[in-house]
Amino acid sequence: MNTIERALGILLLLSGGQRRATELAERFGVSVRTIYRDVDRLIALGIPVEAERGAEGGYRLARGYLQPPVALTRGETAALLVALALVRGLRATPLLEDLGTAQAKLLASLPRSAREVIEQGERIVAIERPPVDVFHPEPEPVAVADMQAAVDAFMQGLLASRRVRIRHENPYRGRVSDYDLEPCGLLFDRDRWYLYGWEVDLQAERFLRADRVRHAEVSGMAFRPRLDLSVQSQIGRAWLSRAMRRWEREGVASEISVSREQADRLSRDWYYRHAVFEPEGDGRLRLRIPNTDPEVILPLVRWLGPGADLVSPPDLRARLAQELAQMARDAGSAGDI
Template identity: 30%
Template sequence: MKSSRLVSILLLLQTRGRMTAADLAEELDVSVRTVYRDVEALSAAGVPLYGDAGHAGGYRLLDGYRTRLTGLTEGEAEALFLAGVPGPAAELGLGPVLAAAQLKVRAALPRELRTHADRISGRFHLDAPGWYADADDTPYLPAVADAVWNARVLHVLYRRWREPTDVRRRLESYGLVLKAGRWYVVAGPGPRTFRVDQILELTSTAEEFSRPKAFDLAAYWTAYQQEFHDRLHGAEALIRIAPGTVLTGPAARAAEVNGHTDTDGWTRATVPIESIDQAHDAFLRLGAAIEVLEPAELRERIARTVAALARLYA
């Protein structure tokens, strides 16, 4: 709707400062011509909005102009309070700050939106960590977050899985990611990814670094996850599964894509595996509902285990 778009332009200029028509058009997913019309409408409504020509030009609001208009819809107000995850905020040392911010936003909302926001807070709770796993001990998380925010170099003693296990690293911390209850810091040079709970010692410094302008944390993390899964599932197994058998994870997706049904109703598919050991344990959980055809090493390993079980329970 046009009214919602006008509010968005006003808030974008208020929070970001000078923006070109092309920038606004890209942000709002409209044409530049539409932005021109919207800017004229805002000016006609008395909003002190100015346009400067030239290479460094763009639209801006008169210095000091602020609007009390939030532009929040009912759904946006609900999403705002749903996104306020208290656990991760507290881990970052921002628990009181988050509570204060939510209190101020709540006070500024119209009564009907405040009611919806309160309903969300009372009916939904986000718990990031998975089941059956102890919470990570991350005493250095606030210091890492501070380094991310202020672009300051860290010197850490880090524990990795391969030898030598304990290594010293200089980190230019670009960003923090919370994945399944576990914190990761993405740091240069590289960049590379480090688990915050594996930092054994940390020394903060006054040395500043320049974060690469082209670095996109979300894009990096998406690519990193894909690369991780590609490395993790570097082998394949040919299997047959009985009707109604439920696979999980990458194996389920692979079976759905390339599986085909034999005359006896079983589905034959090539699925990714991490290793012989991992696949051995995972496939045995399915009992007689799965048959491994290849690789021969995995089939023989499972056959030996099944024979041993048969002797044990004879």
């Protein structure tokens, strides 16, 4: 048996579990020193052979290096490929390069007829982009390429249990902040990714929009995953409720008096359902929104229609009164024609 054959034989034996050097030497009829050299060759080729000292020690492959084959039916493979085609339609896809190699392996397992159909996944599967939200205009996000890099780095850190250093931009406050996060999960909502992690410096949860990340880098600092944190805790936009309470404490809010029917209508909105509704009496409620932007508040009041009263801030109330008066004059002029 030559050196290459023996090294391959050692690799096959290690794939089945840990082996002592003396055991390998007896198996191949060589000296222990020769086994040492064979293992060094395997390591030089990039094969992660680990050594453990002691009476119970020996050589073994790094956990997860060799995995058993997975047998999938034709339907199961097609289902996975359709799912891959769907996530490729997102504005950013976690681990996009790894997704490409996985797809190539899955395609190789299909018959030619099925492979030709699934290879053109974008022709048979499509994703419709969410429509523009006219009541919640937002600043332009960071470039999509940066969002892809942020999602990839965050996912890589999560899989390797490594911290991720992130530089994040807040366009509303004109502020750029640096965070050192232990990744906990990813959430996709309204055509964008959110990064959920534990901020090391402040010892608190952090929820960041990936499309506002300027730079993301996996660090060499390992961490033990926090089993008490799950991205499922953010479902239902729990993060938005907390953020709106914080925004209320930090700035001025707009207040609108609305009827019960108008409040019920707003409670179905993805954003305004997390605002504060306080009883006023006579079946009316006071809506408090942590925003005084006229491009947001005035269209909302006009959309609500009669029965909605913009209470504050006073300057927006005066501006709305002027606009409504002008609309009434225009309507009266149109009626005279």
